[in-house]
Amino acid sequence: MYRYDNYDHQMLADRVAQFRDQTHRYLAGKLSDAEFLPLRLQNGLYVQRLAPMLRIAIPYGMLSSNQLRKLAYIADYYDKGYAHLTTRQNIQFNWPALAEVPDILEHLAEVEMHAIQTSGNCIRNTTTDQFAGVSADEVEDARAYCEIIRQWSTFHPEFAYLPRKFKIAVCGTRRDQAATQVHDIGLYIVRNDAGDIGFRVLVGGGLGRTPVIGSEIREFLPQQHLLTYLDAILRVYNREGRRDNKYKARIKILVRETGVDDFRDKVEAEWQAIKDGPMTLTQDEVERCRAFFHDPAYKDLPAHSETLEQALNTDVLFAAWYQQNVAAHKKAGYAIVTICVKKTGFAPGDLDADQMRFVADLADNYSFGEMRIAHTQNIVFADVEKDALYRLWQDLKSHDLEADNLGLLSDMICCPGGDFCALANAKSIPIAESIQRRFSHDELRDIGAVSLNISGCMNACGHHHVGNIGILGVDKKGEEYYQVSLGGSADNDTSLGKIVGPAFSQEEIPVVIEKIVAVYKEQRHADEAFLHTYQRIGMEPFKDALYAPKNADSKSDNKEAQGARS
Amino acid sequence: MSSTLIKDGNICADNWFLLAADTLGDTQADKLAEHEGDDIIVPLNCWLEIRGQLLARTGKTGVWLQSNETPAALAADLAQLPLIALNFPVFSDGRPYSSARELRQNMGYEGELRAVGDVLRDQLFYMARCGFNAFALRDDQDPEVALTALNDFQDSYQASVDRPVPLFRRRA
Ligand code: HEM
Ligand code: SF4
Numbered sequence: 001m002y003r004y005d006n007y008d009h010q011m012l013a014d015r016v017a018q019f020r021d022q023t024h025r026y027l028a029g030k031l032s033d034a035e036f037l038p039l040r041l042q043n044g045l046y047v048q049r050l051a052p053m054l055r056i057a058i059p060y061g062m063l064s065s066n067q068l069r070k071l072a073y074i075a076d077y078y079d080k081g082y083a084h085l086t087t088r089q090n091i092q093f094n095w096p097a098l099a100e101v102p103d104i105l106e107h108l109a110e111v112e113m114h115a116i117q118t119s120g121n122c123i124r125n126t127t128t129d130q131f132a133g134v135s136a137d138e139v140e141d142a143r144a145y146c147e148i149i150r151q152w153s154t155f156h157p158e159f160a161y162l163p164r165k166f167k168i169a170v171c172g173t174r175r176d177q178a179a180t181q182v183h184d185i186g187l188y189i190v191r192n193d194a195g196d197i198g199f200r201v202l203v204g205g206g207l208g209r210t211p212v213i214g215s216e217i218r219e220f221l222p223q224q225h226l227l228t229y230l231d232a233i234l235r236v237y238n239r240e241g242r243r244d245n246k247y248k249a250r251i252k253i254l255v256r257e258t259g260v261d262d263f264r265d266k267v268e269a270e271w272q273a274i275k276d277g278p279m280t281l282t283q284d285e286v287e288r289c290r291a292f293f294h295d296p297a298y299k300d301l302p303a304h305s306e307t308l309e310q311a312l313n314t315d316v317l318f319a320a321w322y323q324q325n326v327a328a329h330k331k332a333g334y335a336i337v338t339i340c341v342k343k344t345g346f347a348p349g350d351l352d353a354d355q356m357r358f359v360a361d362l363a364d365n366y367s368f369g370e371m372r373i374a375h376t377q378n379i380v381f382a383d384v385e386k387d388a389l390y391r392l393w394q395d396l397k398s399h400d401l402e403a404d405n406l407g408l409l410s411d412m413i414c415c416p417g418g419d420f421c422a423l424a425n426a427k428s429i430p431i432a433e434s435i436q437r438r439f440s441h442d443e444l445r446d447i448g449a450v451s452l453n454i455s456g457c458m459n460a461c462g463h464h465h466v467g468n469i470g471i472l473g474v475d476k477k478g479e480e481y482y483q484v485s486l487g488g489s490a491d492n493d494t495s496l497g498k499i500v501g502p503a504f505s506q507e508e509i510p511v512v513i514e515k516i517v518a519v520y521k522e523q524r525h526a527d528e529a530f531l532h533t534y535q536r537i538g539m540e541p542f543k544d545a546l547y548a549p550k551n552a553d554s555k556s557d558n559k560e561a562q563g564a565r566s
Numbered sequence: 567m568s569s570t571l572i573k574d575g576n577i578c579a580d581n582w583f584l585l586a587a588d589t590l591g592d593t594q595a596d597k598l599a600e601h602e603g604d605d606i607i608v609p610l611n612c613w614l615e616i617r618g619q620l621l622a623r624t625g626k627t628g629v630w631l632q633s634n635e636t637p638a639a640l641a642a643d644l645a646q647l648p649l650i651a652l653n654f655p656v657f658s659d660g661r662p663y664s665s666a667r668e669l670r671q672n673m674g675y676e677g678e679l680r681a682v683g684d685v686l687r688d689q690l691f692y693m694a695r696c697g698f699n700a701f702a703l704r705d706d707q708d709p710e711v712a713l714t715a716l717n718d719f720q721d722s723y724q725a726s727v728d729r730p731v732p733l734f735r736r737r738a
Contacts, residue, residue: 155722
């Protein structure tokens, strides 16, 4: 992974000193709340329902075992012993004391970590696919470009006071697992006919209260122009994005109000002035950054592992985990393992300090001391020898990390919701748990691949718009209610879910999900995933099942018959 | 009027008079007469309206832009303007940063570029990087403290006005 040199270290040290001074002045009453606000946000610090919340960047998801140990230390000494993985490849602490944050940042700096620009109206952490560099089929490893963008965006002097937050995702894998199309800028790495690397540029995607899928403004941007083109987009946005209404301030609204073609023209005009200038990438810089992400010292292993085969044949629980949580690796004899941090009874994406230390040790033992955080709030060991998979699984079991539900209904994306978040309309963690408890392991496997995303309010931190099933907390006359949507997807063909109808109470939700699943099971064709069944049959059958009065019985018999025929 | 100013890294006295938009209007002619020999900074619309008259004065004339006004309006006039001021109606309005870079990097403006309005210590470093060389601090700001902000960081990643070669082209 990327390693800091003296320049990186010095800048980070300067930043910590700067924030220490700012915090000091704030606590001494020399900075007003309003003046301190963007300064603390740009150092990751929110003020929440119960305490401040500190969001630490895990740049494009890459994390080393030593960094994770440091996070465990911070969890123990400055927090309540746990932390939360987020959908933007960040990690959050819920209980730090404001006065201690500069110390925390100093600890983080020791391991080349920080909380820079993880909140606030600035360019946020750049994210990518958690399988970057190891995926069996990939156009190009996105991480070098992510690091280039990280450096460009870090302390960018022109774009620290944008109209609103700004999120960039880069995807170089063929299957997009980075929700690229719902980012302010989404970059797909592509090759042109000559084999040169470039980017397909999407702009204006986003979730929040007005979800939008990004629009293409450039089919092929040659890689050397990456940063000047980003500068041009951001400059147009900084100048013209709406500042009169924070709900209309994201770039998606500007693009919509301007029209994609006019917006493209404006970017183009701005770009012409800076194109080929000093921010044009050099081949040396691309190579320098690539070198940090070269393959680790893989062994030459046979593609087939006898040890693995035996374990699969003798241990059904292991086999279940293997089938769900292990993906193909580009290198023979290796596999990609996802540790699903979604065990029932544990808040989705939460890790306690013991688990962190344990996972760090496992990463050292099994995956070259590195891991990735996925936007689905899980942890990926990217380089595990097939021979070692069975041992790894047994180790995971000892710390409640063996959940074998990756990609299944219970592997939900879930925001902190009303338990922690001051903006929430409703709780989300208990909803997640009530759904998880409703379905047995066998049922989940029978249902198969489906994404269920939960947000506690329309800010959409839990990506509910792009869940195959989305749940949104709403306030109904002071009571917590939940609006359900269907048909969303964050994949290559991203789509936004549609609301089924009136919201449900907390108690109703598990039954509601059960009914939705029942319709799917009745109607699915063999091997048809939930999303595809929904796309084929549409909303009506689900609506009927959820809102129809009692006479629905005969109808559902009918459907069963249909299901059996197909 | 002589308030403190940070200019080119030093604290100095400010001898320019900034004429606010609302002090002009109908009284524009009177105001200008009152400041005949002074160096004044006028709003954009005033400049566009009576540029010839302003240039004929004995005192110098600069222009200030509101954060929603773009430097393009001054493209033809840069050589005649010893000073351009960009107003921050509130410190969190980021538009003047882009205007500053545009003036310096795209339009080649070399005169004094001054931040006015809600100008605070903690934004100075980025302002300087975007090409501001003068800062008319908000009244409550301590200029000595503010001056230290210009050294908040020893280096930066990006190309900027004060350091046009990005780190990746300098890295050993
Ligand atoms: C607990 C404190 C949190 C607060 C106060 C908070 C606040 C917000 C707000 C206000 C928005 C809407 C921004 C907009 O539409 O312009 C938002 C969006 C978002 N947040 Fe959070 N958030 C919190 C935690 C989280 C967590 C834990 C995650 C990840 C699990 C997360 C990930 C996101 C994402 C992915 C979006 C949507 C991005 C988009 O609109 O394109 N946030 N958050
Ligand atoms: S979606 Fe709403 S409730 Fe959930 S974390 Fe975001 S702001 Fe809070």
